[in-house]
Each structure stands twice: as C-alpha cells, then as structure tokens.
Amino acid sequence: MGKKKEKPVFCWHYEDPVPDYVFLNNDVVFVCVGTDRFTGDCLGPLVGDMLQAKGIPNVYGTIDQPVHALNIAEVLDVVARNHPEACVIGIDASLGRAKSIGQIAFWDKALEPGSGVGKDLPPVGQYAITGVVNVSGFKEHVVLSNTRLSLVWSLAESIVSFIEQAFPYVVPDMVATTSEAQMFFSKRVRKPKRGGYCMTKQEFLEKYGEQELLEIKFCVYDLVDALPDDFEIVEDDIPMFLRGVSKGMESGMMEDWTLIAEIAVETAVAMSNMKRA
Numbered sequence: 037m038g039k040k041k042e043k044p045v046f047c048w049h050y051e052d053p054v055p056d057y058v059f060l061n062n063d064v065v066f067v068c069v070g071t072d073r074f075t076g077d078c079l080g081p082l083v084g085d086m087l088q089a090k091g092i093p094n095v096y097g098t099i100d101q102p103v104h105a106l107n108i109a110e111v112l113d114v115v116a117r118n119h120p121e122a123c124v125i126g127i128d129a130s131l132g133r134a135k136s137i138g139q140i141a142f143w144d145k146a147l148e149p150g151s152g153v154g155k156d157l158p159p160v161g162q163y164a165i166t167g168v169v170n171v172s173g174f175k176e177h178v179v180l181s182n183t184r185l186s187l188v189w190s191l192a193e194s195i196v197s198f199i200e201q202a203f204p205y206v207v208p209d210m211v212a213t214t215s216e217a218q219m220f221f222s223k224r225v226r227k228p229k230r231g232g233y234c235m236t237k238q239e240f241l242e243k244y245g246e247q248e249l250l251e252i253k254f255c256v257y258d259l260v261d262a263l264p265d266d267f268e269i270v271e272d273d274i275p276m277f278l279r280g281v282s283k284g285m286e287s288g289m290m291e292d293w294t295l296i297a298e299i300a301v302e303t304a305v306a307m308s309n310m311k312r313a
Contacts, residue, residue, distance in 0.1 A: 044141035050167070050194040051138070057202045058278050061123040064206050065115055066199070067160050068097030069128040069149045071104045076169040076183030079129035082192035087199065092206050094119065097127075105150060109158055126160030127195065129188070131172030131179065138187065140167045140194055165198075167191035204278055236268055259300075262293035277301070 070080035084098040097103035126147025146159035170183045241260045281300045
C-alpha cells in the first residue's frame with residue numbers, strides 16, 4: 037500500500053481573495069527559501085523583501101541575503117538560537133501539475149525545501165507556505181529558469197497579503213487615542229475610501245463564533261457580549277481587532293472582557309489609520 041498523499045490545510049489561487057484565517061502567535065519567524073539565480077526560485081526571497089518593506093520583523097531570506105542550499109543549515113541554527121520559542125514558517129516555491137500553477141498552499145508541517153528538484157535539505161519550521169510557479173517532472177532547473185517573473189511576483193504579493201491578515205500580531209503596533217477608539221463603538225463609522233464591508237456585532241459573531249481563532253477560540257462569545265449593541269467594524273480591520281484581543285489577554289485581563297474589548301478597538305483604530313495613511 038502506497039504512502040498516503042499529504043494535503044495542505046487550505047489553498048488558494050493568487051488571483052482569489054486570501055483565506056480568512058487568523059493566528060494569534062506572538063513570536064513568528066519567516067524563513068523565505070530560494071535564490072534569484074532562477075526566476076522560479078525567487079518566490080521566497082521576494083516574499084522576504086516585501087515583508088521587510090512593511091516593517092515585519094524576524095524575516096530570514098531576501099533577494100540580497102537569500103537562504104539557499106549552501107547556507108540553510110547555518111540560518112536554521114541562527115533561528116533556533118535567537119528564537120527558541122518562536123513559531124517558524126517556511127516559505128518557498130514549488131512545482132506541480134499544470135492546472136495547479138498559481139496555487140498557494142498552507143501546510144501544517146515543516147517546509148521541505150529542495151524536494152521538488154531532488155535535494156535533501158533540512159526541514160524548516162512548524163508550518164509551510166508554498167506557491168506553485170511551474171510544472172514538475174522534467175528538467176526542473178530548466179523549468180525554474182524559464183518561469184515568468186510576473187507570476188512569481190503575483191504569488192509573492194498574495195502570500196504577503198495573507199500573512200498580514202492571518203498573523204496580525206506581527207504588524208508594527210501603534211497606540212490610538214480614546215476619541216478615535218470610540219468611533220468603532222458608534223454607528224457613525226463609515227466605509228473607508230478604499231472600500232470594505234462594515235460588519236455588525238451579530239455578523240461578527242456569526243462569522244467568527246465557530247471559527248478556529250487559536251488562543252481566542254473559546255472566548256469569542258464572551259468578547260461579543262462585552263461589545264455595545266451598535267458595534268460596527270470594517271471587515272478588513274478584523275485581523276487588527278483580533279490582535280488587540282490578544283494584547284488584552286496577555287495583559288492579564290482574562291476575566292475583564294470590557295477592558296479587552298476596549299484594547300482591541302484601540303489597537304484596530306490605530307493600526308487601521310496607519311495602514312490607510
């Protein structure tokens with residue numbers, strides 16, 4: 037009996053909206069594997085550059101300082117020493133079937149770099165994000181060198197958008213004023229110029245009440261009970277709101293959901309204003 041083929045936790049095409057998942061890890065490291073010597077293999081370094089450009093910390097692997105076969109073991113040693121308790125996510129290009137080109141997958145397992153081209157390299161992290169850049173099965177190095185940069189770039193942009201949404205705790209923080217925070221508790225909240233659907237308190241509960249939001253899965257109902265009845269929030273700002281929930285919980289306010297809700301709102305307003313600036 038053959039080995040059962042592993043499946044990703046979820047996947048999406050770079051042209052589609054990114055999946056609606058939120059992970060509230062407070063220490064995340066991104067190891068972006070690849071090199072710009074082959075167009076198809078530069079997905080990881082491109083993601084690394086884009087993450088650094090957004091001020092996201094703990095990024096290893098960029099166009100100028102790539103993580104590749106010759107230095108990956110050394111880089112992983114550095115990551116283990118500097119971030120012993122971190123959630124490490126490996127990011128790399130992959131090859132697949134023709135119909136899978138443009139697909140991005142999130143895996144609940146370590147990244148296996150080089151497996152698509154027959155290399156035996158050490159695994160990376162606890163989770164992996166891969167993007168299919170071209171077809172597999174024939175002269176993989178030639179295929180990687182003949183991959184369109186526009187495709188790789190689009191995949192990188194989609195992966196970074198997913199990381200911004202799914203890992204709100206890694207986004208640089210700001211502090212909001214009380215008056216700004218109060219706007220999130222008012223029906224006067226309007227859609228921003230960039231668009232976005234405004235969710236009510238009940239809609240928020242219906243959408244996230246049963247979702248796996250990691251540490252806060254058990255408290256979504258308590259959180260919503262602490263919000264005013266006229267609460268509204270732009271859907272795009274929900275990851276930032278959830279980051280504020282995590283901050284409140286880590287401040288030792290596990291039983292005071294009113295204070296946690298206030299911190300969540302302040303965080304969402306501040307980070308939303310920064311994002312739209």
